[in-house]
Amino acid sequence: MPMESPARIASALASHGFNASREAVTLIAGADDPDAALALAVETAPDDALVLTAEHVKSALDRGRDRRLADPDDRDDAGGAADGTADTDPSVSGGTGASEPGDGPGGAPVETKGSSGFVRDPDTSKRSISVARDITGQSTGTGEYKDFVRVFRDRYEKLSGQLRGRVNHRPTDSLRASPGGADAGLVGMVNDVRSTANGHWLIELEDTKGVFPCLVMKDKGIADLVDELLLDEVIAVDGTLADDAGILFVDSLHFPEVPRTYQPNTADRHVQAALISDVHVGSQEFMADAWHRFTDWLHTEEAEHVEYLLIAGDMVEGVGVYPNQDDELDIIDIYEQYEAFSEYLKEVPGDMEILMIPGNHDAVRLAEPQPGFDEELRDIMSAHDARIHGNPALVDVEGVKVLMYHGVSLDEVIAELPEAKASYEEPHKAMYQLLKKRHVAPQFGGKTRVAPEEEDYLVMEEVPDVFHTGHVHKLGWGKYRRVIAVNSGCWQAQTDFQKSVNIDPDAGFAPILDLDTLSMTVHDFN
Incomplete structure (x- = not known):
């Protein structure tokens, strides 16, 4: 039942x-x-x-x-034992045996009761989870011009504060009044990037006083960094003014970056978190069997230390998200999709803490930052009293800072940057770029819709210990200056639409993070 x-x-x-x-x-x-x-x-x-x-x-x-x-x-009979098969990557392990719902003892578990015979008994008194900077209930933007000016000014102030110590920053109006040939530095927002007739790079940087042209010579070692630039991100440059002080010849270029001295935080006990995203309940291609194997495994002794489940968006397939989506829906009503998702969520052990944020398929505004679900949807998804917050959200899990972001801007990064630096096959490398820029969605006016608010909620003011995204339906993880970046794949097999745009999803995987060591194992339930 x-x-x-x-x-x-x-x-x-x-x-x-x-x-x-x-x-x-x-x-x-x-x-x-x-x-x-x-x-x-x-x-x-x-x-x-x-x-x-x-x-x-x-x-x-x-x-x-x-x-x-x-x-x-x-x-209940014991069931769902690990199959012992391993992927070619030793950090990827097999899932549990298949089970079908409603088949008696071997069926999918309900809250607090699995089919393995093992009884979870965690010490919940040691748990701690909180969220900082949630846009939910705080949105004030009206879409007026002044709102956009305010949010970009806030972005500039926050990120320039991280950069000013690296260069001898002078405002653009001061640079224009300076004598030619002087050393100078500038912190600015990228207004334009273009190549000259001679193959050099001209970067226009904007601060609160105006715009100033900066030239990166093609034979400079920093020329490769120009390939990583996105419009509207904040960078710092250092160099020499031309004789007429009309242009800055750039000798060094700096991103806000993760400091090389950064040391990650860890939990004080052995406890784990499952990081998943893109469940897509309501799609004909939702992989219910893989989900049952995952939730069945959560009830086993092997998973007894998995006390947190963090879901980075797209709980349901949604309606009208892409052309002809109705042809690929198993559930055509959005509220019924959430009701079905809530039922699947009940298979997760009842003692687990669950936290979720929305994605672009969910029933919230598309513009980021996205607020959490409204009260009607929260009432539908009542299982476990799951915590529901906005996108992005900085989550503190027993001292470990996890930045959860659904990941729509990854499309932008992958489209704009060279394949070696950002690709769908290695989504974590695109995430490295966002960590380097200290902003989850730097470029405005492209694939990522940005809502103007009183402040820029998309800036990474704090360095996270873990950066968790989804959206692109590809599995990838790695470390960037000690920060773990993980894109957790999905629970949806390839749709006709995905096939038409050459998306081959990595489905049925569950990254499991040790919060005390920040090591990670990926379990395959496909």
């Missing part, structure tokens, strides 16, 4: 005069017969108990089992 709504269970307990801990509600909701479990818990609770605890519920369920005749066919 699918798990009952935790909110309904809590309400029913309140009607009997009980407050209840979150763990107690989850145990009751995940029982084979929630109504019977609720009645038992109320019946057997101590008379003086004001708060129903997990121990009270466990004791009640044990008494209930003692009342039944011992029947070996009434117990």
Whole structure:
């Protein structure tokens, strides 16, 4: 039986005069017969108990089992053992055996109860998870011209503050008034990049005082860095002014960057987080069997330390996202898609902390930063009392800073930069570029829609320990200056639309991150 709504269970307990801990509600909701479990818990609770605890519920369920005749066919059989097969990459391991929902003991698990016979019992008192800088409920932009000026000015101020110590910065109006031949530096936003007739590079940089031309000679060692530039990102240059002070000859070019001295944070205990994205429930190509294998595995002893599930957007397939999408939908109503997703989410162990952000297929505005889901959708996705935040979100998980961003701007980076520096086959390298620029969506007016707000929520003011994205449906991970970058693939097989644009998805993978060591293993459930 699918798990009952935790909110309904809590309400029913309140009607009997009980407050209840979150763990107690989850145990009751995940029982084979929630109504019977609720009645038992109320019946057997101590008379003086004001708060129903997990121990009270466990004791009640044990008494209930003692009342039944011992029947070996009434117990869950062990199942879903790891198949032991390994990919060519030693950090990729096999998933669990296939199981179908509704097939008895071997079927897909419901909350808090799997089919392996192993009972998870984490110490939830040590958990800690919080989110900083969430746009949800904070949006003030009206789309007026002044709003765009304000957000770009905020971007410039935040990123220029990280760059001014590297060059002898002088505002553009001061440069124009300077004597020719002097050494000078400038921090500015890239306004234009073009090549000259002689093959040199002319970069126009803009600050709050104006625009100034900067020339990178083709024989300079820094000329290769010009290939990495995107419009609207903030950089710093150092060099020499021309004799008439009308142009700056660039000797060095600097990105905001991850400092080389950066040391990542780690958790104080052995605990793991599963990083996934792009579930796409509602699509005909949603891989339900792979999802069942994943959630079944989460109930096994091998996964007992996986206490967090972080989902980086696109929970559902959505409606009207791309041409002729209706032909590829299994569920055509957007609300029914979220109801189905919520049911699949109930297969995750009830003791896990779940945090999710939206993506471009979800029912929120397309412009970034995206706020979290509205109350109607939150009510639908009530399983586990999942935390729902905006895109992007900087998540602190037991001291480890995880920057979650769905990843629409990766399309832009991959389209604009050379293949060696950004490609769909190696999405983590495109993520390196965003870390270098300290902004998740630098270029305005292209593939990524940006909403003007009072501040630029897309700037990476803090260096994350982990950068987690999705969107491109490709699996890739690596380290950039000690920051782990991981794109977690998807749970959707190739659609006709993806085939038409040459997208070959990496589906059914679950990256598992050790928060105490920041090492990662990728499990294959396809």
